[in-house]
Amino acid sequence: MSDNGKKDIVICDDVKKWFGDFQALRGISTTVREGEVVVIIGPSGSGKSTWIRCINRLEVHQEGRIVVDGIELTSDVKNIEKIRSEVGMVFQQFNLFPHLTVLQNITLAQTWVRKRTKRDAEEKAKALLERVGIQEQAAKYPGQLSGGQQQRVALTRSLAMDPRIMLFDEPTSALDPEMIKEVLDAMKELARSGMTMLVVTHEMGFAREVADRVIFMDQGQIVEEGTPEHFFTDPQHDRTKLFLSQIL
């Protein structure tokens, strides 16, 4: 840990994971400091999603160590729930609760997990909805919203828990081009407010603009890691060069 509030909030040490015989993660070692925005890119099947899903234990790593905010992830249920309430996650498919209104989606976990009163939870939800510009949708059901609006509700639902770290698993991949911008804008604002973020995405513009660090993964390992300038102007590894040449 160093000073200025720049402590290491996520530590991964030789994290390995298999699905049957297939090794999805072949030893991931890296550290994320508080307030850092890390963008993870790489071809599909490279283990990006698997890795960040290990950080809130939606996937269970089999070897190595993951320490989140000073707590090591083990099979101890109490630790897992504690970490999950500190780590927010936004999914590719939004995963809003279709039987609840937007407001209920955002207040449910606040009242049951954070033990807030209903009034506090609703105030918090309304303030956050206003921040992402959809306060007038609070009484609707998720099915009545556009994809971009749904993803902003999902973001709000996570932020309402006051997480210290936010994970994004391809948050714009299921959206129409016109709606990608509204979600990215909300994420950029969040990054500027000092949130620690790990973002799996294919949006290179986002990476260039707000990332502190870019990680390129292939075949379950980190191939190259560096600042956006390094990445987009002077990539070193042949695999990175090939990947970037295909998507830029």
Added chain:
Amino acid sequence: MTTPRVTTELRPPEPPPEASQIGAVVWLRRNLFGSVASSIVSVILGVALFFMLRGILGFLFAEERLWEVIPRNATNYAIEGYPRSNIARIWLSLDIVLFLAGLSMAVWKPTGRTSLASLAAGVRSLGMVLVLVGVLAPDSFQSRGVAAVVGLGLVALSYLGVRLSDAAALTERIPTLGLVAAGAGGLVAVLWLLPIASTTRIPYTIAIVVGVVGHLVGRAAVGRFAPGPLRAIVVAIWLVSLPVIYLHIQRNPVVDWDTVTGSWLPWIAAITIAGTGIIAVVSRSDRERAGVMNAVMVIATIAIWTISAPMVARALLFVLTVLSLATPTFGSSGVGRRNMLLTWLAGAAFVSYIFVIGDAGTGLATRNEYYGGLSLTMMLAAGGLLLSLPMGILLALGRTSTMPIFRLLSTGYIEVVRGVPLITVLFIARFGILNFLPENLEFDPNVLVLGGITAFSAAYLAENVRGGLQSIPKGQYEAAKALGMTTAQMTMLITLPQALRAVIPAIVGQVISLFKDTSLVAIVGLAEFFRVARDIVPNQTNSLGSIIENLLFAAAVYWIFTYNFSRASQRLERRLGVGTR
């Protein structure tokens, strides 16, 4: 080379084109006589239909049919075996149910879906059926001319009504109050003008008026309270009133107050007070201490069976332990704690009531079964549904649980019960189970059979609910977990509500078969509706030889109920938007 094209002004949306009205002749030509082949099929089926209808009507209206036995045995059909001197209790039950039905209609549906246009269509269909009956019925049906003329009149009335009214008035929705008032008025008029139910006109009229009063009370309440709490209160009144009707109003319980105050009351008071304290402490404890306390509660719940405590104490301790197990998850915040304590106090009062009244001797019991007929059928169906639904949900959760012991027990139960015919379950429940219970326990045979039906139906419902749970996308579980919810919270708040919505059609199917399956309890000696139709009425000296009439009547009654269940489920599905998520 194409020149670029720019639309300077975007068009506003236009209304859809009006559906073209087609006449009867065009409709016939299009749908029945479109080609040579379809004309031939239409003619053949038309002729077959004509002879079939003629045959059925000829059978129904033949001179030797003894339809008069059905109104004559109306009381047998309703309550068979119940002491006639206490029949006022049955009427009181009907009054309560109709009051609550009227109240619920006002609370859930203040404006109906019915419009004048659909009423007119209903009148027209009724008229056409009457005309058909009038034309096709055999000569032995003396009123066939009247039926045809009345039918023609109804068709003409609805046709003229639609022609003379303007379109807006026709499609406007009629307030439920209007329908309730008209329906009640119509029923009362029929009661007093036609020679049916001539001895029971007054109590029926009172019951109908009570239903309308319930509706008015509901309308008054809708304006005054928020809809959510109001509906919760009405559901709670329903749930409490059903056992009260069965245990208290329809019987005349003779309570052994010396036993109750001497040996029961200390237990009830001690467990209630201790339970309040335990839940309050558990809700303020951290996980470990709550876990230790709950482990002690589970052991105490098992241990109380080894000492000679009254059954009410065992039941109370069981309820307390279940609530205490749920407290760390649902009762640790301020509101949660208050709700948990209120649930415990209400639950303790309810369980004590059931045991004090239910265990008492009954002054009305002239024989083992103190009533039968449609009342018993309704009791078995409603009770079976209300008890087997929660049991089925628990079994489904057990079978999908990650804990092997719950999975094993639930799977074993479901597979064993589903592999056994209902009749076997009923025999075991009625005669077999008594061998396994402590000797001093006595059970009303109706309650034993209700237990059998519940146990059977729960296994099937469990499989339906499990299907619903499996249809929930993986992302829902992941989102709930990522928010830090515990497994219990995820199940109760996210996955189970969605699963139940998804399986409403399957659950209603199960309810329909449960309702019809109640007819099997005739085999273990209970005089429910079907047995009244098959054995009891045709063996009355004044109704000998009326077996076919009674069976047809029974079939019609079962059909009316099940058809309405299925319509109610369709409405419920539409309202919850199943399939349009």
